[in-house]
Amino acid sequence: MFIRRTLPLLVSAIFGVALIFQFFIPHPASKSFYNMMLDWLIIVSAFTYLIAVQSTVELHITKIKRKVEGWQYSIIVLVSLFVTALLGIFGGAFMPTTLWMKIFHNVKPTDTTPLMYTYLYMQMPMQSTIFSLLAFYMASAAFRSFRARSFDATLLLITAGIVTIGRVPLGEFIYKGLPDVVEWILKYPNMAAQRGILIGVQLGIIATSIKIILGIERKYLGGGK
Amino acid sequence: MKSKILFFIFILLSFFFIFSQNLTQTDQKLFTPVDSTVLKNFIVRDVGNDDGTRIEVFCNFPFDGKNFTLKLYRKESGDSNFKMLKTIKSFPFKIVDEGLFSDKKYEYYISFVDSMGGESEKCIINQPISPKPDLFKTDKTILLLMIIIYTVVIILLVESVRKGKELFVRKISGLDTLDEAVGRATEMGRPVLYVPGSSTMSDIATIASLNILGPVAKKIAEYETKLIVPNRDPIVMTVAKEVVKESYSEAGRPDAYNDNDIFFLTDSQFGYAAAVSGIMTREKPATNLLLGMFWAESLIMAEAGNTTGAIQIAGTDAVTQLPFFITSCDYTIIGEELYAASAYLSREPLLLGTLKAQDYFKGLIIIILTLYFLILIISLITGGNITILKNIMEFLRFIFKS
Amino acid sequence: MRFINFINKLDKRWIYLVLALCIIIPFLFPIGFPMKTTAPVKSIYDFIEDSIPEGGVVLIGADYDPSTMAELHPMAKVIATHALSNNLRVLFVTLYPQGAGMAQDVIENVLREWNNSNPDNQKELGKDITLLAYVPGVSAVVLKMGEDIIETFNEDGYGNKLSDLEVMKEIKNYNDIDLMVELAGSAVVLTWLIYANGRYGLNVGIGTTAVSAAEYYSYLQSKQAIGMLGGLKGAAEYENLLSKKGVYWGRKDATVGMDAQSSAHIFFIILIVLGNIAYFVSKKQKGGR
Numbered sequence: 001m002f003i004r005r006t007l008p009l010l011v012s013a014i015f016g017v018a019l020i021f022q023f024f025i026p027h028p029a030s031k032s033f034y035n036m037m038l039d040w041l042i043i044v045s046a047f048t049y050l051i052a053v054q055s056t057v058e059l060h061i062t063k064i065k066r067k068v069e070g071w072q073y074s075i076i077v078l079v080s081l082f083v084t085a086l087l088g089i090f091g092g093a094f095m096p097t098t099l100w101m102k103i104f105h106n107v108k109p110t111d112t113t114p115l116m117y118t119y120l121y122m123q124m125p126m127q128s129t130i131f132s133l134l135a136f137y138m139a140s141a142a143f144r145s146f147r148a149r150s151f152d153a154t155l156l157l158i159t160a161g162i163v164t165i166g167r168v169p170l171g172e173f174i175y176k177g178l179p180d181v182v183e184w185i186l187k188y189p190n191m192a193a194q195r196g197i198l199i200g201v202q203l204g205i206i207a208t209s210i211k212i213i214l215g216i217e218r219k220y221l222g223g224g225k
Numbered sequence: 226m227k228s229k230i231l232f233f234i235f236i237l238l239s240f241f242f243i244f245s246q247n248l249t250q251t252d253q254k255l256f257t258p259v260d261s262t263v264l265k266n267f268i269v270r271d272v273g274n275d276d277g278t279r280i281e282v283f284c285n286f287p288f289d290g291k292n293f294t295l296k297l298y299r300k301e302s303g304d305s306n307f308k309m310l311k312t313i314k315s316f317p318f319k320i321v322d323e324g325l326f327s328d329k330k331y332e333y334y335i336s337f338v339d340s341m342g343g344e345s346e347k348c349i350i351n352q353p354i355s356p357k358p359d360l361f362k363t364d365k366t367i368l369l370l371m372i373i374i375y376t377v378v379i380i381l382l383v384e385s386v387r388k389g390k391e392l393f394v395r396k397i398s399g400l401d402t403l404d405e406a407v408g409r410a411t412e413m414g415r416p417v418l419y420v421p422g423s424s425t426m427s428d429i430a431t432i433a434s435l436n437i438l439g440p441v442a443k444k445i446a447e448y449e450t451k452l453i454v455p456n457r458d459p460i461v462m463t464v465a466k467e468v469v470k471e472s473y474s475e476a477g478r479p480d481a482y483n484d485n486d487i488f489f490l491t492d493s494q495f496g497y498a499a500a501v502s503g504i505m506t507r508e509k510p511a512t513n514l515l516l517g518m519f520w521a522e523s524l525i526m527a528e529a530g531n532t533t534g535a536i537q538i539a540g541t542d543a544v545t546q547l548p549f550f551i552t553s554c555d556y557t558i559i560g561e562e563l564y565a566a567s568a569y570l571s572r573e574p575l576l577l578g579t580l581k582a583q584d585y586f587k588g589l590i591i592i593i594l595t596l597y598f599l600i601l602i603i604s605l606i607t608g609g610n611i612t613i614l615k616n617i618m619e620f621l622r623f624i625f626k627s
Numbered sequence: 628m629r630f631i632n633f634i635n636k637l638d639k640r641w642i643y644l645v646l647a648l649c650i651i652i653p654f655l656f657p658i659g660f661p662m663k664t665t666a667p668v669k670s671i672y673d674f675i676e677d678s679i680p681e682g683g684v685v686l687i688g689a690d691y692d693p694s695t696m697a698e699l700h701p702m703a704k705v706i707a708t709h710a711l712s713n714n715l716r717v718l719f720v721t722l723y724p725q726g727a728g729m730a731q732d733v734i735e736n737v738l739r740e741w742n743n744s745n746p747d748n749q750k751e752l753g754k755d756i757t758l759l760a761y762v763p764g765v766s767a768v769v770l771k772m773g774e775d776i777i778e779t780f781n782e783d784g785y786g787n788k789l790s791d792l793e794v795m796k797e798i799k800n801y802n803d804i805d806l807m808v809e810l811a812g813s814a815v816v817l818t819w820l821i822y823a824n825g826r827y828g829l830n831v832g833i834g835t836t837a838v839s840a841a842e843y844y845s846y847l848q849s850k851q852a853i854g855m856l857g858g859l860k861g862a863a864e865y866e867n868l869l870s871k872k873g874v875y876w877g878r879k880d881a882t883v884g885m886d887a888q889s890s891a892h893i894f895f896i897i898l899i900v901l902g903n904i905a906y907f908v909s910k911k912q913k914g915g916r
Contacts, residue, residue: 041767052459055489127694137528169660170889204564495694
C-alpha cells in the first residue's frame with residue numbers, strides 16, 4: 001500500500017510544491033534544481049518510447065498467436081516497425097551512415113537516406129490523405145446538422161456563412177470589405193465566447209493541479225478512492 | 226640631422242601608440258572623465274529578481290542635438306581586458322548586460338565617437354559592482370498570493386464538506402448518460418471504446434479524462450463488457466492500464482482485465498485518428514467515449530463513430546473542437562465540465578469542495594470584469610476625469626498584469 | 628417534392644465526390660483571385676522586416692507532420708525565405724520526431740531555391756540555417772531552451788556539434804532569439820505561448836491550421852503572440868508579401884491552393900442552403916399533416 005499509494009502521493013506533493021516555489025525563487029541554487037528537474041523529465045520521456053514499442057509488439061504478437069480476425073495486418077505492422085527502425089539505425093536519418101555507404105558504393109553523402117525515402121514517399125501521402133478526410137467529413141457534417149432550427153442556430157448559421165466565404169479570396173472578390181468583417185467576427189464575438197469558456201477551463205486546470213498536489217484527487221493512480 | 230632623428234622617433238612612437246591602441250583594447254590607466262556632469266547621468270545597477278547574472282546600464286540624459294555615438298565597455302575588476310558591449314546611437318537608453326557572475330565585480334566604461342570616427346578616452350561610470358542573486362521574485366508576489374488564496378479556499382471548502390455540509394451540483398447530462406451508454410453496450414454485446422484524447426500526461430485534460438476512466442471502467446467491469454483504450458502517448462497508456470486494472474479489481478472482476486485491450490497506437494496525430502477510426506469500423510463498439518484533449522483530428526474520429534451508429538459521448542476543453550463534437554456526437558461535455566466530471570461521478574465530498582472553490586473564483590472574476598467594464602464606460606462618458614476611478618482601474622490592471 | 632426527398636436521402640458519398648471535383652478542377656484551371664493581407668499575417672511580416680537587426684535569429688518550430696503539411700509546409704518555407712533574405716539566421720526546432728523530416732525538407736528546398744536565385748549571396752547549412760536535433764520531452768524541452776539552447780540539444784539534426792556551428796554564435800537562450808514562429812496543428816502552440824513567452828518573454832508568432840486558428844485570436848489580442856498565419860490563406864498572403872518584396876522564387880504552394888479552397892467553401896454554403904431548404908420543407912409538411 002505504501003509503495004502503490006502513499007509514496008506516489010508524497011512524491012507528487014513534494015515535487016509539485018517544490019516546483020511552484022521554485023518559480024518564485026530566482027537564486028542560482030533554485031535554477032540548478034529546476035534544470036535538474038528538466039533533465040530528468042527529458043530522460044524519462046526518452047524511455048517512454050521503449051514502453052510504446054513493447055506495447056505495440058506485445059499486442060500484435062498476441063493477435064497473430066490467437067489468429068484473431070485480421071491478424072495478417074499485425075504482421076504488416078510488426079514488419080514495418082522493424083524495417084523502419086533498422087533503416088534508421090543502419091541507413092541514417094538525414095545523411096547516409098558510413099556503414100550504409102560502405103555497403104552500397106554508389107551512395108553519396110548528399111543522397112536521400114532510406115529512412116527519409118520511406119518518410120517522403122510512404123508516410124507523407126498516407127498521412128496527408130487522412131488529414132484531407134477532414135474536408136469530406138466537414139461537408140457531410142455541415143449538410144447533415146447545420147440547420148436553422150431556432151433563432152440562435154440561425155444566427156450561428158449566418159455567421160458561419162460569412163466566415164466561410166470571407167476566409168477565401170472569392171469572398172473578397174464578391175465584397176471587398178468581407179475579410180475585415182470576418183476579422184471582426186473572429187476578434188470580438190468569437191473571442192468573447194471563447195474567453196468565457198477559457199476562464200472556466202483554466203480555473204478547472206488550476207483546481208485539478210492543486211487537487212493532485214494536495215492528494216485530494218487520486219483516481220489517476222487507479223481505482224476509486 | 227638631430228631634428229630629423231627626433232622627428233623619426235616621434236613618428237615611430239606615435240605609430241606604436243596608435244597601433245597598440247587599435248590592436249588591443251587593454252589599458253591599465255583609469256581615464257579622467259570627459260565631463261563629470263555628463264557622466265553622472267549614467268547609472269549602473271544590479272537587475273532585481275534574477276539569479277545574479279544581470280546588470281543594467283541606463284542613461285536618461287537626452288543628449289539632444291549632439292552629433293556623436295557612444296560606446297559602452299565592460300571590464301572585470303582586476304582584469305585588463307575591455308569588452309565592447311554596444312554602440313549607442315539614440316538616447317535615452319537602457320541596456321541589460323547578461324551572462325555575468327555574482328562572484329565577480331564589473332566596471333563599465335563609455336567613450337564618445339565623433340562623426341569623423343574619432344574616439345575619446347574611455348571613462349569609468351561606476352564603482353565596481355557585482356550582480357546579486359535574489360531569493361524571491363518580488364514582481365510575482367501577487368501571483369503567489371493568488372495561488373495561496375485559491376489553495377486555502379479549496380482546503381477550507383473541502384474541510385467544510387468533510388464536516389457534512391451539503392453542496393449542490395447542477396446536472397451534466399453528458400455524464401448522466403455514461404451509465405446508460407455502458408449499459409447499451411452490454412445489451413448489444415459489443416465493446417466500449419474509450420479514447421483518452423490525443424495529448425500527453427502534462428495536459429490536465431488528459432488527467433481529467435483518466436479520472437473519468439476509473440468509474441467508467443468499474444461500471445464496465447460490473448457489466449462484464451469489453452473495454453478498448455487506444456493511446457497516443459506511452460505514459461498515458463501506462464497510467465490508463467493502472468487505472469483500468471485497479472477499477473476491475475475494485476469491481477471484484479480482476480480476472481476480466483485484459484492488458485492487451487489498453488494499448489499504444491502511434492504518436493502521429495492523424496495516424497492515431499486513422500487507427501481509432503479503423504477500430505470503430507472493425508470492432509463496431511456500441512459506445513464511443515471521446516474524452517480529453519483533441520485537435521483537428523476530432524472530427525475524423527467523431528464522424529467515423531457516427532457512421533457506425535454508436536452512441537457517442539465526447540468531452541474536451543479544446544474550444545475549437547467543440548462544434549465538431551456537438552455536430553457528430555450524442556452528448557458533449559463542454560470545457561470545465563470535463564474537470565468537474567471526476568467529482569460529479571464519484572460524488573466524493575472532497576472533490577465536490579474543489580468544484581465549489583472553482584465557482585467562487587469564477588464569480589470573483591465575473592465581478593471584477595463587470596466592475597472594470599462599468600468603470601471604463603463611466604470614464605469614457607465623463608472623459609476620464611475622475612481620479613478615484615482611474616486609480617481603481619490602474620489597481621485592477623496592476624493585479625492582473627502581474 | 629422528389630427533389631426534397633432526394634436531398635433528405637442523399638448518400639454522403641455523392642457529397643464526397645462533388646467536393647473532390649470542386650477541389651481538383653481549380654488546380655487544373657486556376658483563376659487566381661486577388662488577396663488582401665490580413666493584420667495578423669502582416670504583423671509577423673513587419674516584425675521580421677523591421678524589428679530584427681541583420682544577423683538576428685529566427686527560430687521556427689516545425690511541430691507538424693505530413694498530415695498537416697499542406698497548410699503548414701508553405702508557411703515554413705516563406706518564413707525561412709523571408710528571414711534569409713534579411714540576412715537573419717534561421718534555426719528549426721521540433722518537439723516531435725515526425726517534425727524533423729518536415730524541417731529537413733524545408734531547409735533543403737529553401738536553400739536550393741535561394742542559392743539558385745542568388746549566386747552572389749549563397750547561404751549555407753550550419754552557417755545561416757540549421758535544424759536542432761530532436762529531443763523528447765515537449766514542454767521540458769521548451770523550458771530547458773530558456774536556460775541553455777546548446778546544452779539542451781548538443782547537436783544539430785545532422786550530427787554536428789552545436790558549439791562548433793557558426794549559426795549558433797552568441798546564442799545562449801531565448802534572450803538571443805529575436806522571434807519564434809511556431810507551426811503546429813496541435814496544442815504545442817500553447818506550450819510555446821505559456822512557457823516560452825509567459826515564462827521567458829520570447830516573441831512568439833503562430834502558424835496553424837485553419838481549423839485551429841480561431842482558438843488563438845485571444846492570444847493575439849492579449850499580445851502574447853505577435854501575429855498569426857491561419858491556414859493556407861495565411862501562407863498565401865505571406866507568399867504574396869514576399870513576391871511583392873521580390874524575394875520569393877519557389878512554387879507558390881499556398882496561393883495555388885486558394886482557388887480550390889474558394890470553390891470548396893462555396894460548395895459548403897450550397898450544401899448548407901440545400902440542407903436547410905429540405906429541412907424547412909419537411910417541417911412544413913409535417914406541420915401540415
